[in-house]
């Protein structure tokens with residue numbers, strides 16, 4: 001297959017119903033995307049897989065669903081009001097806005113813009129005459145810090161500062177402020193974890209690359225609360241746990257790598273990203289951070305409420321350390337789509353488009369196809385209805401059987417069941433495997449067990 005471009009993946013996503021431009025009939029709202037029937041199923045399956053791995057199978061882990069709107073003091077305590085900003089720079093010639101660190105990284109791929117101070121960035125841009133990506137000139141303003149939080153107002157009086165609230169820029173704070181609630185109600189002993197999946201909002205200066213960086217997105221975050229001294233062990237554990245999860249979702253290991261943070265934020269002890277090789281280059285996918293006891297200490301300071309844990313083992317009191325594991329669900333969905341898409345040249349010289357999605361996360365698990373509509377559709381419809389109690393199931397009776405297989409390949413359906421005379425007479429169907437294109441014959445009564453076994457995560 002030719003190198004996959006982001007434009008190609010955008011087109012495929014639209015063509016097959018994975019992701020559409022947001023508000024498209026009004027000309028679109030930049031950097032907003034709506035998930036279609038296939039995309040929303042895929043994303044939900046990814047969330048279910050995360051839930052299984054990070055909550056269900058993870059010892060002592062609890063899921064919560066905190067509100068998007070939180071007390072404004074939460075964001076003062078977390079440091080977002082004072083420091084959650086990006087370095088903004090304007091091109092004086094064409095008036096476009098850029099993130100100074102990204103401008104430098106795009107100019108020289110070997111530089112990590114994140115590791116440069118504001119002074120170093122401006123010096124680099126001026127010394128190297130870094131061009132504006134839009135007009136090619138190098139005539140920029142100074143750098144200004146731009147806060148990424150979306151503000152809104154509650155109540156009726158908009159200009160009253162007491163009504164100011166923020167759309168959360170991360171889900172993590174919901175987990176921190178509920179630490180003691182969960183600990184008490186679940187009688188949890190440290191080490192234990194709190195995770196959640198939810199929307200986050202950031203007024204990004206340079207969103208783009210499809211759903212890689214958007215202003216509204218979903219995060220899947222998990223915080224492990226532990227005793228100081230055990231933190232580095234858990235940090236290493238979660239780094240590997242995340243990587244194994246990605247591999248189990250079927251991501252190509254050659255396109256995944258760890259990248260330790262060069263510049264740690266002052267409270268962090270250790271931090272590492274997992275990067276994925278997207279069509280536009282390596283990009284952050286997942287972060288694992290040892291946040292020490294910073295977040296809980298800050299909430300204790302700002303709320304005036306104790307965040308201490310009393311250890312039943314020795315009655316000691318302490319504020320736990322936190323190991324955070326954080327991934328964007330939309331970014332992960334994008335990585336999975338890019339990874340799964342392929343154009344295979346077949347022996348007869350034709351090309352087949354195929355999404356090699358792991359069966360556990362494929363939007364539809366099975367398609368039921370009557371070989372000849374006139375003779376086999378009644379049986380096939382009944383079978384589809386029966387299987388729909390257990391799996392997302394597709395039914396298609398239009399076009400040649402070959403064309404119908406191709407349609408299912410393109411949306412990643414791992415199994416196609418063909419209903420033919422053998423089915424009507426002897427209850428035998430053929431099941432075609434998407435990846436190998438091989439077919440096996442089995443009894444209708446065995447279908448459910450067969451599929452259930454194949455789609456296990």
Ligand code: GAP
Nearest residue numbers: 170172212213214217285286287326327328331
């Ligand atoms: N609580 C820690 C935190 O939010 P982050 O590195 O800012 O850390 C975590 O975000 C993950 O969320 C990223 O690794 C990425 O997958 C996703 N993410 C962050 N900003 C995003 C955006 N604007 N659009 C889509 N996904 C984003």
